[in-house]
Amino acid sequence: MAPPRHRDRGFSRRIQYGLFFGYVAAAMGVVAGIALILIARFDPTAFEGIKGLALDATTPVTKLTRPIVRGGGSLADDIGGYFGAVSENKRLHAELADAQRGLIQARILAFENARLKRTLKLVGDQNRPIVAARVVGSDLTGTRRYVILAAGSADGVAPGQPVRAADGVVGRTTEVGAHAARVVLLSDGSSAIPLRVVRTGEAALGEGRGDGAMEIHSTVVGGPGFRRGDLLATSGVGGVYPPDLPVAVVTGTSGEIATARPLAVPAKLDFAIVLPQAPVPPPVAPPQGHRR
Amino acid sequence: MAIIESDLLGQPSRWRLQAIPVVSTMIGSGVTLLPFISTAPVLPPFGLLIALGWRLLRPELWAAWVALPLGLADDLITGTAPGTAMTLWTITFLGIDLVDARPMWRDHWLDWWIASAAILFCAFGQAAIGYFVAGGGALWTMIPPTILAILCFPPIARLCALLDRWRLAK
Numbered sequence: 001m002a003p004p005r006h007r008d009r010g011f012s013r014r015i016q017y018g019l020f021f022g023y024v025a026a027a028m029g030v031v032a033g034i035a036l037i038l039i040a041r042f043d044p045t046a047f048e049g050i051k052g053l054a055l056d057a058t059t060p061v062t063k064l065t066r067p068i069v070r071g072g073g074s075l076a077d078d079i080g081g082y083f084g085a086v087s088e089n090k091r092l093h094a095e096l097a098d099a100q101r102g103l104i105q106a107r108i109l110a111f112e113n114a115r116l117k118r119t120l121k122l123v124g125d126q127n128r129p130i131v132a133a134r135v136v137g138s139d140l141t142g143t144r145r146y147v148i149l150a151a152g153s154a155d156g157v158a159p160g161q162p163v164r165a166a167d168g169v170v171g172r173t174t175e176v177g178a179h180a181a182r183v184v185l186l187s188d189g190s191s192a193i194p195l196r197v198v199r200t201g202e203a204a205l206g207e208g209r210g211d212g213a214m215e216i217h218s219t220v221v222g223g224p225g226f227r228r229g230d231l232l233a234t235s236g237v238g239g240v241y242p243p244d245l246p247v248a249v250v251t252g253t254s255g256e257i258a259t260a261r262p263l264a265v266p267a268k269l270d271f272a273i274v275l276p277q278a279p280v281p282p283p284v285a286p287p288q289g290h291r292r
Numbered sequence: 293m294a295i296i297e298s299d300l301l302g303q304p305s306r307w308r309l310q311a312i313p314v315v316s317t318m319i320g321s322g323v324t325l326l327p328f329i330s331t332a333p334v335l336p337p338f339g340l341l342i343a344l345g346w347r348l349l350r351p352e353l354w355a356a357w358v359a360l361p362l363g364l365a366d367d368l369i370t371g372t373a374p375g376t377a378m379t380l381w382t383i384t385f386l387g388i389d390l391v392d393a394r395p396m397w398r399d400h401w402l403d404w405w406i407a408s409a410a411i412l413f414c415a416f417g418q419a420a421i422g423y424f425v426a427g428g429g430a431l432w433t434m435i436p437p438t439i440l441a442i443l444c445f446p447p448i449a450r451l452c453a454l455l456d457r458w459r460l461a462k
Contacts, residue, residue: 022355023386029360030382036375041425047374054368058325066327137327139371143422143434146371175371182371190426210430267328 048159052152052177059148059180062137130276131155135269136180143210145188146171147266151274152179160240162275168246168263169193169234170272183272186247186262187212195247196235200224203235206248206260214248216258226250226258239280304460312459313346313353314362316452321366333433336441339366340381340414341407344445345452347385348403351392359385372418373425380417384410400446407445411438 039046081088133151151157153176163170163183171185184191189210197204203219204226216226230250236243248260264272321339328334343362346353363378370377391406415438419431 018355022357025355025357026360026382026386029357030379030386033360033363033375033379033382037373037379037421037425040373040375044426050374051368051371055371058322058369061322061325062327065325137325139324139333143333143419144372144426189423189430211433 045159048175051175051182052180054177055148055175055180055182056152056177059136059150059177062148063150066136128276130157130161130274132271132273135183135266135272138266143189145185145208145210145212146174146182147185147269147272149173149181149183149272149274150179152177152181154178155274157181157274158277161277162241162245163272164245164275165264165269165272167265168248169241170262170264170266170269172240173274181274185266187214187266193241193247194235194237195232197224197226198231198233199227203237204232206232209259212261213251214260214262216248216250216260218256225256226253228252230258232260236278239278242275242278309459312455313350313452314358316455317343317346317362318365318369321369324370333437336437336444337366337411337414338444338448339369340377340411341441341444341448342452343381344384344407344410345449346456347388348407349449349452349456354385356385356389357382373421376418376421377414380414380421384413387413400449403449404445407449408442411441411445415441 036047131151133149133155135147136150138147139145147170149157149163157173157176159173159176161173163172169186171183171188171191173181174184175182186193186206186208187210188208191208193206195204195206195216196202200223202223202225205217205219206214207217209215216232218225228250231246232248232250234241234243234245234247246263248262250258250260252259317339320342321337323335323338339362343359359381360378363376363381364374366372366377366381367374388406388410396402415434419434
């Protein structure tokens, strides 16, 4: 086939000007696009309004198609469940008995904990959730990792609030529309969360890797380090995330760095709870003295 | 050629001629709204694929600047930093205009090569801009959807051709 000759100038002035205008508009558009990217880089909150509007406009599609997709997905699970039902039943019974014993122990500890806190007059535990909402979707193409929550500023959600599910911390809100909000997952490349190793109490920092896992850095030099299966919880240092929420479990270690898998699996989330942002401590005053 | 002749004889409405390519591209961008939840990118960028399909099938259909609003819509629907797809798609379309100006023989295979180059450029451009705007993110997670996108291009081009027949039908 011969190449298309659609951009030939010909002799018509009108066509020539039209083509020229098209290229000028495209070039100006590229410049404008680069300007938008620069604005997004240096003022991350700049496009909150329009992104919130777009979120409100597109979330109904996700909400409407959700029952269809969920139905199909769980059907496969249900059929698979028939195979090996007996052995699974036995295993679950054993696990349940084990969990009952653990639960009784935990209740005793919770009571003791509350009593001790009362004796010490410890405050700061009034963390009433803002709203519990359905998780309706996520980004399936780009490099950023987030989920969309069916609650927005009309329900009291604001940017920067921590979000948790029953299993653990999910992430925190970024863009908020009137009836939908975007939650950046812990595994997103831009998120970081101060943690504590439950076994040793060692402080650590969790960073998203962008592929569903987190990278855990120890903030203590020569500490006890990580072990596979270590549970990580929020430390509450630096505000934003309230302390003592379960976050992740260590899946592999290499020296002072560990890989962890978030406990709240985004693909299985149904509901998530938005918590108020824990108070952020005021910034430290700049050092006094002469500058040389 | 048969299609163009029928086009001259019985004119479908102007609105239909213009709207079908634009709406199909935006529906392609909207595939990401399906309520699956994943921790890694799993789907190819259908918006880009359909836009490329139309651009390579009907070069005279769109002026060079049409990628701007289409890209902006894609940015807003998928939630990437505004300006990402807008810039990358427009640069891609201008690049295809340059390729069109070269006198060479065009066939389906060459279209596929051009589309592959465009998909690679947009995928890694998007990753680079994402890294610049928000930081972080593993690059390797982009590789499977990009390969999938390149493999998806021929069926998408077929889909665009089907839609084009329907668009020009009397």
